Amino acid sequence: MLVxxxxxxREMIISGHNACPxxxxxxxxxxxxxxxxxxxxxxxTASCWSIIAGAPPLTALKCPILxxxxxxxxxxxxxxxxxxxxxxxxxxxxVVLAGDGGxxxxxxxxxxxxxxxxxxxxxxxYDNEAxxxxxxxxxxxxxxxxxxxxxxxxxxxxxxxxxxMQIMAAHGIPYAATATVAFPDDMEAKLxxxxxxxxxxxxxVLSPCPPGWGSESADTVHLSRLAVQTGFFPLYEIHNGxxxxxxxxxxxxxxxxxxxxxRQRRFKQMDKEKIVALQEELDDEWYFxxxxxxxxxxx
Amino acid sequence: MPEKxxxxxxxxxxCAEGAISAGVRFYAGYPITPSTEVAEHMARRLPELGGVFIxxxxxxxxxxxxxxxxxxxxxxxxxxxxxxxxxxxxxIGYAIMAxxxxxxxxxxxxxxxxxxxxxxxxGDVMQARWGTHGDHPIIAFSPASVYETYYLTIAxxxxxxxxxxxxxxLLDEVIGHxxxxxxxxxxxKLMVEKSSDNVPADWKPYDEKGLTxxxxxxxxxxxxxxxxxxxxxxxxxxxxxxxxxxLDRLHDKLEKYRDEIVLTNYVGHKEPRVAFVTYGCSVRSAxxxxxxxxxxxxxxxxxxxxQTVWPFPGREVEALARQADVIIVPELNRGQxxxxxxxxxxxxxxxxxxxxxxxxxxxxDQLMEVLGRWLP
Numbered sequence: 001m002l003v004x005x006x007x008x009x010r011e012m013i014i015s016g017h018n019a020c021p022x023x024x025x026x027x028x029x030x031x032x033x034x035x036x037x038x039x040x041x042x043x044x045t046a047s048c049w050s051i052i053a054g055a056p057p058l059t060a061l062k063c064p065i066l067x068x069x070x071x072x073x074x075x076x077x078x079x080x081x082x083x084x085x086x087x088x089x090x091x092x093x094x095v096v097l098a099g100d101g102g103x104x105x106x107x108x109x110x111x112x113x114x115x116x117x118x119x120x121x122x123x124x125x126y127d128n129e130a131x132x133x134x135x136x137x138x139x140x141x142x143x144x145x146x147x148x149x150x151x152x153x154x155x156x157x158x159x160x161x162x163x164x165m166q167i168m169a170a171h172g173i174p175y176a177a178t179a180t181v182a183f184p185d186d187m188e189a190k191l192x193x194x195x196x197x198x199x200x201x202x203x204x205v206l207s208p209c210p211p212g213w214g215s216e217s218a219d220t221v222h223l224s225r226l227a228v229q230t231g232f233f234p235l236y237e238i239h240n241g242x243x244x245x246x247x248x249x250x251x252x253x254x255x256x257x258x259x260x261x262x263r264q265r266r267f268k269q270m271d272k273e274k275i276v277a278l279q280e281e282l283d284d285e286w287y288f289x290x291x292x293x294x295x296x297x298x299x
Numbered sequence: 300m301p302e303k304x305x306x307x308x309x310x311x312x313x314c315a316e317g318a319i320s321a322g323v324r325f326y327a328g329y330p331i332t333p334s335t336e337v338a339e340h341m342a343r344r345l346p347e348l349g350g351v352f353i354x355x356x357x358x359x360x361x362x363x364x365x366x367x368x369x370x371x372x373x374x375x376x377x378x379x380x381x382x383x384x385x386x387x388x389x390x391i392g393y394a395i396m397a398x399x400x401x402x403x404x405x406x407x408x409x410x411x412x413x414x415x416x417x418x419x420x421x422g423d424v425m426q427a428r429w430g431t432h433g434d435h436p437i438i439a440f441s442p443a444s445v446y447e448t449y450y451l452t453i454a455x456x457x458x459x460x461x462x463x464x465x466x467x468x469l470l471d472e473v474i475g476h477x478x479x480x481x482x483x484x485x486x487x488k489l490m491v492e493k494s495s496d497n498v499p500a501d502w503k504p505y506d507e508k509g510l511t512x513x514x515x516x517x518x519x520x521x522x523x524x525x526x527x528x529x530x531x532x533x534x535x536x537x538x539x540x541x542x543x544x545x546l547d548r549l550h551d552k553l554e555k556y557r558d559e560i561v562l563t564n565y566v567g568h569k570e571p572r573v574a575f576v577t578y579g580c581s582v583r584s585a586x587x588x589x590x591x592x593x594x595x596x597x598x599x600x601x602x603x604x605x606q607t608v609w610p611f612p613g614r615e616v617e618a619l620a621r622q623a624d625v626i627i628v629p630e631l632n633r634g635q636x637x638x639x640x641x642x643x644x645x646x647x648x649x650x651x652x653x654x655x656x657x658x659x660x661x662x663x664d665q666l667m668e669v670l671g672r673w674l675p
Contacts (some may be wrong), residue, residue: 135330149355150339152343
């Protein structure tokens, strides 16, 4: 029996959705719905998934979807959950699904409000590191050095990627975790753990985007794995904002960043100095993370 | 005016280029279909001109940043579409009240809400007029071609500087995304007086005597800028007399310079029996009808196209209503500007709306059919 057959009954995303070939976000939501379904409601803010989910009367998901305005994902999710609770349907898992723009930028205020109130929702950010739905414009999740359509060559994204996990940790929410599509078991385990906890939960998912990143569509899972192996996107979880724990770590040292960058055209014009600068930035963050995690929880 | 060779340009690019020709060197905005090309063009062009391009974290921030830049001494512009235009409204009101020059481009798409992001619409006409709260004046232009987009953006930037008044460029998806020929003139002649030139020693930011140029911060004058009602020095006041005078001041400056603000264009029969009054992309369909009915068949048909939609060109419409028996108003909405046309026609002509709101343009055939009710 194939693994696929085992999962078929749990599958909540239907073939024929509107994602581009090799879309990391489509995979991410596939794992998400498998882990959290079937008693699930999704609040969806403007992002690629507004398109992927399908235009009426077609839909790619076997659960109700509430598309909401761009800045309001956290708030609409809060209202939906409380409304369901008031109607005695509190057992439904409310998931807010937002891209990096709807989380890091325009959605941050509503996200912060919901986190501070400790609303009983799971906020999932699928991070493809730019505004991909409108055609690859810079967001504050875009990594240093990447080229976008609002930072075209010879320009590049300046400044660091916003550390959303630290922001969420600072809210002291019960559970926050990073995940990515190359590690589906890890992602499912984290989502299931999140579902078992009450209060605000945040999952940050790195979702490679072949057209935006300029990568091969067959490379999505590989890139996602390289992001973890190079330390570009470490996998960890945070309980109550203070208890940091790695969930995946290489036995040997991290791979050099160039292994990850070289496979993406958005980093193609990056000169050596900038690559060194990005590597240093990454090393700083790694050092910071290791300090937070402590020797016992390095997995 | 010596003109360079014609350039093939997209409407959104022409808007960005027009702004650059008029001296805009600051852009702050947020990506939204169908206006994103304005931002992307600015991102390419401004850094090479020594200007500033900032991608902001949301729509509100885009609007707020151009207000800051304007007070900082840069000519500034932002671009958006319906949902973003809604978010910008509070800051637009602030810029009107504090008399801060800026240009807001709204490339209209089908609404309400997310609507159809890639379908044309003229549904934001009333929002451009009354989107922000309070009894405020506003200037809004609606170009009907890529060429007009280029020149009206220049006019918008210059008027905004001169009158210290936010100006809205009301494009629609058709004009924003179409490509047409534009003749780009020599630059340098397209900028009106710099706002801070020839400032008298007794300069007051909101002088009771009338319009004063904006002096950016750091250029020799300390003053107070607020969204509260304020006296001529910019200090907040609740004095009924000061409040009334301040609001009158905002309206009076538009009234005084009306002839520079209100731009319309009439083509067709000198004494039309049936006339079209329209704006934006709907002008194109009406022009095709006038071409056939008047230029080919000499029917008494004319077209008044409104480059300025706010303040409404009431006098021009009133004069037309005195001549024509019928005025047809095609619009890509359920009928917004047609009410203004009715108001100014004062019953002298029958006003007939032609509306389409399915995400498609009004076709010349559709207008020809309506015209057929009165003419052979």
